Amino acid sequence: MQEIRCGSCGRKLGEGIFQILSIKCPRCGTINSLRALSPTPERPGASDSMKANDATRSPSHTPPRRERL
Template structure:
């Protein structure tokens, strides 16, 4: 979990995870607007390999009638 602190006085306001949040600091009265910088990507299917040198090479066969 991530600490959520006031942008003005740095008082710890909360601890957790958020997408969007607005929270008022009880010490200085600043209204803090926070949003997630990025979300973790959902895993969909098999991973994409950028470097195929460690994997079996793929050879394509010519279409019938082509050489």
């Protein structure tokens, strides 16, 4: 569980698991709006596989340039 504190005065407002939360601090009256971080991808690194292949290519694998006539 994640500890939730006021962004202005630091008072502990609660603990929990949340996606989106808006809570008013009873001490200072600040409205604290919190949002959970983006979830991790279902298959970590799946979208990075193409980038990794491009980075490991050496210049010898590039097609030869054609001369214009």
